[in-house]
Amino acid sequence: MVGGGQLARMTHEAGIPLGIGFRLLSDTPQDSAAKVVNEVVVGDYRDLDTLRAFARGCDVITFDHEHVPTGHLLTLQEEGLTVRPGPHALVYAQDKGRMRARLTELGVPCPRHRLVADPADVERFATREAGGFPVVLKTVRGGYDGKGVWVVGSAAEAAEPFKAGVPVLAEEKVDFARELAANVVRSPHGQAVAYPVVESVQVAGVCDTVIAPAPGLAPELALAAQELALRVAKELDVVGHLAVELFETRDGRVLVNELAMRPHNSGHWTQDGAVTSQFANHLRAVLDLPLGDPRPRAPWTVMANVLGGDFPDMYPAYLHCMARDPQLKIHMYAKDVKPGRKVGHVTTYGEDLAEVRERARHAADYLRGVIDE
Amino acid sequence: MVGGGQLARMTHEAGIPLGIGFRLLSDTPQDSAAKVVNEVVVGDYRDLDTLRAFARGCDVITFDHEHVPTGHLLTLQEEGLTVRPGPHALVYAQDKGRMRARLTELGVPCPRHRLVADPADVERFATREAGGFPVVLKTVRGGYDGKGVWVVGSAAEAAEPFKAGVPVLAEEKVDFARELAANVVRSPHGQAVAYPVVESVQVAGVCDTVIAPAPGLAPELALAAQELALRVAKELDVVGHLAVELFETRDGRVLVNELAMRPHNSGHWTQDGAVTSQFANHLRAVLDLPLGDPRPRAPWTVMANVLGGDFPDMYPAYLHCMARDPQLKIHMYAKDVKPGRKVGHVTTYGEDLAEVRERARHAADYLRGVIDE
Structure with a gap:
């Protein structure tokens, strides 16, 4: 499992009665899961060689978070490693823009939404598509637990999300x-x-x-x-x-x-x-x-x-x-x-x-x- | 925990949600618990220095089996380490002769029993105290899962238990x-x-x-x-x-x-x-x-x-x-x-x-x- 947080800690706990051999890729030896797992590799999940060395000998690679670069996972898969969920699926949990596009294509009900380019575009989305402010802005990648999410009441408040240089998704604020x-x-x-x-x-x-x-x-x-x-x-x-x-x-x-x-x-x-x-x-x-x-x-x-x-x-x-x-x-x-x-x-x-x-x-x-x- | 068997494996599993730091003393890195615990010391629990080095820094020492020499545990305790259960209690799970003597002293109902010296003594125990053969013979230390236990139908069958040179306890075979x-x-x-x-x-x-x-x-x-x-x-x-x-x-x-x-x-x-x-x-x-x-x-x-x-x-x-x-x-x-x-x-x-x-x-x-x- 890639990622040493509490989800990996509790997954290892659940794997013990199943008799499963569990190898962890953790940022530090002090991460939550790293303290309780026998086989810990300390390294950076953003580095392809680290991922590759970690994954060698594993039957399957899975994740405690969605931050591993999609391209790295595609490479591992091309090299014959088993990645579950696969990058073709995981990308929809990694990228909120692609998630919204795909769910909408499938007819799955979502809040009204659109990728936006700048605060002026947020204003257009709010007034023409979302029934007015406030609207929700999200960076399409990297957010969790409220991070990377803003509720904005006007175009003037909408500058912050664009600063990271990551595409920004606007959504209606659902009542x-x-x-x-x-x-x-x-x-x-x-x-x-x-x-x-x-x-x-x-x-x-x-x-x-x-x-x-x-x-x-x-x-x-x-x-x-x-x-x-x-x-x-x-x-x-x-x-x-x-x-x-x-x-x-x-x-x-x-x-x-x-x-x-x-x-x-x-x-x-x-x-x-x-x-x-x-x-x-x-x-x-x-x-x-x-x-x-x-x-x-x-x-x-x-x-x-x-x-x-x-x-x-x-x-x-x-x-x-x-x-x-x-x-x-x-x-x-x-x-x-x-x-x-x-x-x-x-x-x-x-x-x-x-x-x-x-x-x-x-x-x-x-x-x-x-x-x- | 001293001992790398399945009891230690499952104790570690139970310790994860409690947030407990778990250190294991295991005979080999391939023991059942050693495969799932982060902090594993490989060594012989019969060696006092190994025990001492293992125990240093632990808040408490406990056990997956009862085979650690009682004397070593008394020494660790005298040196200020916390051993639970303490050797004064554990000895009654380690030595079946002492267990029977103490329980009898407390008036706790037990099968009729006596330490026996040789097959002739087994015969005396069977005929005079236990209501006849068969009787059960046990080495007072070291048995588990039926090992170290014999059911004998006559004095002639009673030679084996004495070969280990360990005191032998005779008990009536309870119906x-x-x-x-x-x-x-x-x-x-x-x-x-x-x-x-x-x-x-x-x-x-x-x-x-x-x-x-x-x-x-x-x-x-x-x-x-x-x-x-x-x-x-x-x-x-x-x-x-x-x-x-x-x-x-x-x-x-x-x-x-x-x-x-x-x-x-x-x-x-x-x-x-x-x-x-x-x-x-x-x-x-x-x-x-x-x-x-x-x-x-x-x-x-x-x-x-x-x-x-x-x-x-x-x-x-x-x-x-x-x-x-x-x-x-x-x-x-x-x-x-x-x-x-x-x-x-x-x-x-x-x-x-x-x-x-x-x-x-x-x-x-x-x-x-x-x-x-």
Whole structure:
């Protein structure tokens, strides 16, 4: 797996019972995953020779993030290495402009959008196509967790996104009721499974809480979202986990927000809440093993991200949360605490959503240090 | 953790979400756990200097097996290292003679037993104390999985156990109805949790299947077994996981068979079947973290060991089992397949015991190669 973040850490964890040999390409020996994996290669994923040396002897190459240059992956593939998801699919998770173009071609509902050239062009898009300001601007490559995304209220505010010299995509700002995610996993010969559609609560552009399944979601809309995600996976020839982030509009439709072709924050609840976790199924898919059952194990599962707060030492809070709630499942990433950085998550499950949600919320807030009782 | 077997492998797996730094002392770099842990020291646990160098910088030392010399552990402790369980407790899992003496002193029910000097002494024990042959002979140290244990029908058959030059314990052969295990976890300040009492089905001295909870066990006997295990943990000052293997007699009593002070095969079901696994709770205990909920997540969970069969390549069977039963949980140890060797286990869970048991049995038999349909 290329990338040493928490997704690789948790994928390795899921690979241990499967008996899978796991090799990691990590930026540093201190990355989250590098601390727990036996076979770690430290190097730069942007360097083709590093990638090539890392990949030699691997049955399959997969990813913790989407930042590996598409051209390098095409080269590896031409040299006979197995890359999953393949670069022809992954490019749609790497480049938001190509993603929007392809989904629109497939008739998949998306926010109104267009590549824009400059602030004046943003103004034209806003007034003629998007029903007015505010609109959303995104660099087509390199963004995550709200980075590379701007909500602008006028052409005057639209200068910043163009400074990076990367193409900029403009999108209407959807007046959504809430955000959902439809997560599916697909294997090379086309077997696929769909997890229950979840609600994803975002705070300041960062995923805060995920509720599985999405409360009160109309069954026909849940089914439509799963079918949409399965269709996208098939049409783009995705292999592995595909997260389709969705807007649920106030008039009962879903629009695609983002795609991710790797384990995803909206699927962390599956570690404790589903028969087979997203991490195990991602591995099973990229290794062309039969997929595991995606069904939930409890009526409700809630995942809350633990963000770094003002206190670098989380140990006292960690003790408190374990003592307070013996059923709490804590997942720490062994990352240095920095304010706002994702350093772990907690999951809770049970029959009463309000209680399950409150337990997760309390633990995440206590670990962050925003409450102390 | 000292020892690179599958117990260490699965303890590391459980430590990843807890954010725990895990260092391993392994006989070889190819041991089951050594393949998945980042920080591996290869060396001989019987050598004090190796142990000392390994332990330096660890917050706590714990074990995958009970073979580390007690004297070495006392030395490490005297030198200021934290050893859990401590050698004063661990000695009762290392030396069956001392275990029997101490449990008897505590009034804990055990089979009739006595250290014996030679075959003539075995004859005296059998006829005067145990109600006749057959009796069970055990070397007091070094046995596991039926090794170091003999069932003898006469003094003439009793020569073998004395050849190792290790003290030999004689025990009555209990006419038991079945074998049970009461698993508890205890932390340094005395917090303890008890898992449901399980039935352990042995074949040729090796654990074959574990059923959680033990079917049809009288609630008062289950409670008595849990209380017994908690009392043994407290009286021996065990820290970490304690497995108390029990005989359920035909007249409705329990007698202690063996003790293990580490994660144990009779607790593997907890990985998929309990809120907190034995591995996570062992780590929480030895690190003096609050313990996790030991309750089951399903009405029935069954664990079946996968033994090596005649076919070294298990991959086709592994594919078949995943495809046949998407709910099956497979745990492979990445060990070379040798006939009779434990190379993995499977767990299944659900509401119908017969169906749950059949699924586990089928998968274990298919992986071993004794069935092919």
